[in-house]
Amino acid sequence: MNVGVLRFAPTFLTRSVATRRAAPTLLSVSARLVTALLHTSAPHSPLEPSRREPTMKAVVITTPGDPEVLRLQEVGDPKLEDGHVLVRVAATALNRADTLQRRGMYPPPKGASEYPGLECSGTIEAVGKGVSRWKVGDQVCALLAGGGYAEKVAVPAGQVLPVPAGISLKDAASFPEVACTVWSTVFMMSHLSAGETFLIHGGSSGIGTFAIQIAKYYGARVFVTAGSEEKLAACKDLGADVCINYKTEDFVARVKEETAGKGVDVILDCVGASYFQRNLDSLNLDGRLFIIGTQSGAVTQVDLRSILARRLTVQAAGLRTRSPENKDAIVDEVEKKVWPAIEQGKVKPVVYKYLPLAEAAEGHRLMESSKHLWTCIVLSS
Structure with missing residues (x-):
């Protein structure tokens, strides 16, 4: 009226x-x-700060497409629910899944933030009902279902971790997603053990650099593939025992050569279809192949006799769509089994470049060019 x-x-x-x-x-x-x-007070104008909804800045995918579709915009604050904490984000790490979401190929699960970003570090700004471990002012890092490319994010309390001793707040953002991915697949499901052999495809990626270090910490012999001598040298510096240039070498032949014809015990693969049969050919008796990505495609043919004859196990899993309870259990394991290795300096953050939040598109271009080493970190402030 x-x-x-x-x-x-x-x-x-x-x-x-x-x-x-x-x-x-x-x-x-x-x-x-x-x-x-x-005599009734008229509604305040939407422009009056005293009555505006709280806002923040976030990177919005304006439409599926190339990196240019990422725009820093003002959006509403996330809602703080019971059992959650509100984190003022200091940094987030870029993941391959973020580029897929940007292209419309990897939508967030129901109820998750629409903004990309699967991990973050920052300071707790508010605590929801039922949260006892965390308090306002705590510096933390967290596993996210989305929302890391923003100034604030609401996180289930069970998916929050303390910043490891000796690690800066911004570098802590490089750990939650990769640590939970590698620990849940390679250790909790494929049961990599001391003395076993382990092949990582994409050894210079964020997943790869973490996997090298934690596998060495637990006593495995580590093989990696990568596409340049520079990347292989970086993997070697992190502790990889056998480094294979997939552009110039047949990784199956090299694996067999290095293992006296037996093959490796565990493979972590992000490539998918084009590597599937070759991965099977690279496995030892009772070997385990774990697939976490399909960069080369998702459809292939396989001779099942190669699986039957050597009692091979093929598993695949994502992290983002797991139940909150399952994620809580993984995060708890990571804090107990991985955080000590980080605090001892045996597993280190490996960061290629820091970028401001407004330059998230540049981070995506770097990742998709495959010219980068390691992880790119985006800083929210």
């Missing part, structure tokens, strides 16, 4: 009462109603 128009109502009603006394009751009620409306 237009308040400016209502302000003329009392004069109009006074004249009406004087000239049309036949309906005093109706006019009296109308006058009281208008008077009440005039």
